[in-house]
Amino acid sequence: MPFPPHRTARTIAAALSSAGLLVLGVAPLASADETASELVVEKIAPVDGVKPGSTFDQPVVLTNNGAATADKVWVMYSATRGLDYAEIPSNCQAHQVTAYDEMTAKSNVVCEFDQAVEPGATYTPGKPLAIKALPHALDDVLRVSVWDHAPDLDDAATPPVAGTAPAVKLVEGTAGGEATEEAVDVPVTSVNTADFQVEGAELTGSPGDTVTLRTKFTNAGPAWVLTDEGDQLPEVRITPPAGTSVVKADGFCEAEGETYVCGTSQRWVDEGKGETYTFRLKIDKKVEGAKGSVALGDAARPFDPEKGNDKADITLKVEDSGSTGSTGSGDAEGSAGSSGSTGGNEPEAQGSQLAATGSSSTTAVTGAAAAAVIVGGATLLGARRHRAQGLR
Structure with a gap:
């Protein structure tokens, strides 16, 4: 959508969100099921000073804070267009998402771990996924999310392709960082102009x-x-x-x-x-x-x-x-x-x-929200897509 002058990214996101929720009457999500698993990711520190063309390993620590065992685990990596992946394990699949609306293009990798994670247990992939900074990298974002089911593909996604590197398993770890919810955004700053x-x-x-x-x-x-x-x-x-x-x-x-x-x-x-x-x-x-x-x-x-x-x-x-x-x-x-x-x-x-x-831009936003009412459940599906792809 076109952004006129004097609008900040925060203002635009707030306008779109508020208009859509008011028209649709969407209520906050219900509290988590007390008998379900609850997978969370520890907060990851920003990555600074990356040189374009270089790679860095991104460790991930996940914990099951729920009352039930997660029979399988999926870890999803979603990177803005300045980042890519050096090699992808065979238990992971990669796909691309083209830019649409206010969402940037993404490179996504979804790794499936056929391992049970008991309540209170903490695990980490045995080998961190290697992230590569492309020649046009500058201020990028890597989103890491964890799932107890296979995440849905975005409608704009390309067909997933399995990796060719050796498969990676989860290994037991120790919780020590700040736990977030299902996803964490990692700012990645490259040395570029x-x-x-x-x-x-x-x-x-x-x-x-x-x-x-x-x-x-x-x-x-x-x-x-x-x-x-x-x-x-x-x-x-x-x-x-x-x-x-x-x-x-x-x-x-x-x-x-x-x-x-x-x-x-x-x-x-x-x-x-x-x-x-x-x-x-x-x-x-x-x-x-x-x-x-x-x-x-x-x-x-x-x-x-x-x-x-x-x-x-x-x-x-x-x-x-x-x-x-x-x-x-x-x-x-x-x-x-x-x-x-x-x-x-x-x-x-x-x-x-x-x-x-x-x-006015407000009129355009209101019109977009009204259109969302017509299509009904498509907006609710979009909320899941945005979680999978990231807030960017």
Whole structure:
């Protein structure tokens, strides 16, 4: 879904969650069955300073806090797109989940252990799963969850493929860390950079002409960038040249005085991807030396050491007679909206049009919640999918 400026990841998640729960009237889950097993995972410390291309072992400690024996155990690993797996045991299966809605792409591994875990017992895989940092790794998340049944596959998952490395068994361990519930998220920070940059435009026309302005925001990599919860989403600030007026603004942009603050189609930007912002401008009059600009917002970007391409000019050459209506990026009439970091899709285009017509993001969220009522139980199934894939 398109994210307009000034929205944080925390705000968006809260809006979606609140709207869906209020409309559906979903009550909190009932307390755990006192006669069932209750598998939990110990908290895992963040992993910092990983070099792209390297691997690290991820130990997992699980305990049965329930009153009944778990006859079998499944451990699931779910990694954001900067991470992968060095080798996969034969008692594990791997699958991919493509990005959808506000969920990032994932690489998942589900390991099945045909071993009983008694109440109060603590176990750990005899050999930790090896995690690999890919060349585009930066700020990633590894989710580890434990199950007493085989987790359901996400609807967007690829067919599972069994590993080829020797099978791994659970071995008895000792509980010593902080136990969480069924899942724990592990932040994984890699030593990498990402170059956010913008591209300006050159406009030409005569007074009275309407011309198309296209500017670009790109993540030149090598890393992808995932905005964490509570952090400011990427912004691009576009100021048209003096002597022009905006006939139609891009759907991801909102006016702040003479400047337009533009958001992004997702809360992540893959390497080599970004946004194209399209405006229709009317040339009202000739202003000597008129020059606008496109610039990145002032949010901190510690991953981006290259600051020379954070701002670019939008120039305007006004001719005394004749009409060209051209720009350096072409002049497709009525073309407004952005091509998102995921390559663009129909829901994103619809979100752009909602923003362009002045519809608020709250209206869009309410509409999505109403649609959830129509499909009924599909939303409840989605809750299980999100647990399996992770909150990211």
